[in-house]
Amino acid sequence: MAFDNSSLKDYVEVKDRILEFYEKYPQAIPDLKAYVVYVLARAQAAELALAFAQLGRPTLLIDADLRKPRQHTLFGIETPGPGLIQAIMHSDSPGLHSVEGFPPLAVLTAGDRTAENPNELLSSGQFQRLVATLRFRFSCIIVDTPRFGAYSDAQIVAAVLGNVLCVHRAGASTFRDTQDMLHDLTSSRATILGSVLNHF
Numbered sequence: 429m430a431f432d433n434s435s436l437k438d439y440v441e442v443k444d445r446i447l448e449f450y451e452k453y454p455q456a457i458p459d460l461k462a463y464v465v466y467v468l469a470r471a472q473a474a475e476l477a478l479a480f481a482q483l484g485r486p487t488l489l490i491d492a493d494l495r496k497p498r499q500h501t502l503f504g505i506e507t508p509g510p511g512l513i514q515a516i517m518h519s520d521s522p523g524l525h526s527v528e529g530f531p532p533l534a535v536l537t538a539g540d541r542t543a544e545n546p547n548e549l550l551s552s553g554q555f556q557r558l559v560a561t562l563r564f565r566f567s568c569i570i571v572d573t574p575r576f577g578a579y580s581d582a583q584i585v586a587a588v589l590g591n592v593l594c595v596h597r598a599g600a601s602t603f604r605d606t607q608d609m610l611h612d613l614t615s616s617r618a619t620i621l622g623s624v625l626n627h628f
Contacts, residue, residue, distance in 0.1 A: 472595050472624065473572035474502050480568045481533035488524070488566040490536045492585050493574050494546040497538030503527060509540025515558055516549045522558065534566070550584045559588055576609045586618040594623040 477489040491499035492512060500508035505525050515522040515536075524534040543549055562569060571589060573582040586592050592613055594606075613620055 473570050474499060476593070477533055477535075477568075477570045478527075478530060480570070481527075481530045484532055485567045486565065487533045487568040487570065488536060488562060489533065490562075490569065490571045491538040492550065492571050492581065494538050494543040494549060494581070495574055495579070497542070499535060499572055500525075500537040503535055505535065505537060507540070508537035511537035511539030512558075513539035513541065513543050513549065516552060516554045519554060522562075536562075546579070546581055547584065550581055550588070556588055576612075583612050583616050586613055587616040590618055591621055592618045593621050 473489060477487055481487040489499060490512060491497045493499075494513060497508070497511075499505075500511075503525065510520050510523050512522065514520045522536050524536055527533045527535060549555060559569075569589070571585055573585050576582040576594075594609065594613075610620065
């Protein structure tokens, strides 16, 4: 697995700014010390997870893109299942994958197959119970979801997990799309921690 060092440094800075915000305004995110959750996309989620793992905090990266999962590819995980899909559908214990060189980091893949009903799975009580259990094991949880707007998956996950970091692609994300996303996230009662403008 290899990530661009300059890109990783950018996410270390994002991580530092979020922690500085919490220290300055602890009442805004009262439970940040217990867990931190972000809804991101692809490599951005992986890079931010690595940045938090460098702190030595137990960090979990969850691939909740049950339509086109890719975190197992980014981390070179040859056997992605059983993963999140199996944990939700069959109440199986999630198979967590370690990351060489980053002992505090674990990866929960989407599973060994795509889901026919992602919305139903992510809206289920079993997903909520799974997240509640994982919060006791990890101080930082980062979640990769499908692009906001294409499906309602990201909004569902945001409602369950609570804290959101928004990622916008320069030259692709329109002002109207961003407004709609922020409106939907606010209606889901998620706390928006900030935004990242992605130039890639």
